[in-house]
Amino acid sequence: MPIIALCHIDRMATWEKGKTEFECPHCGEKYECTYMNFPARDKGSFNCEKCGKEARSWDGCIDYFDFKLVDSKPGNM
Numbered sequence: 910m911p912i913i914a915l916c917h918i919d920r921m922a923t924w925e926k927g928k929t930e931f932e933c934p935h936c937g938e939k940y941e942c943t944y945m946n947f948p949a950r951d952k953g954s955f956n957c958e959k960c961g962k963e964a965r966s967w968d969g970c971i972d973y974f975d976f977k978l979v980d981s982k983p984g985n986m
């Protein structure tokens with residue numbers, strides 16, 4: 910997971926924020942979430958709404974929130 914490598918925060922920078930997509934490693938359900946640089950180490954996890962298992966966990970200075978299911982339409986991509 911290269912995300913951890915982004916851990917340094919520039920004092921001048923505004924907090925980085927963006928969206929990322931990932932798949933549940935257990936059932937393949939696709940999710941979109943918002944991430945933001947967080948000025949302190951934070952840890953958390955997200956459980957898949959479909960299979961109930963842990964789909965993502967993090968431990969670092971990026972926080973993830975606002976998880977949403979992504980509708981994958983057949984034939985698109």
Ligand SMILES: [Zn+2]
Binds near residue numbers: 960961
């Ligand atoms: Zn799942």
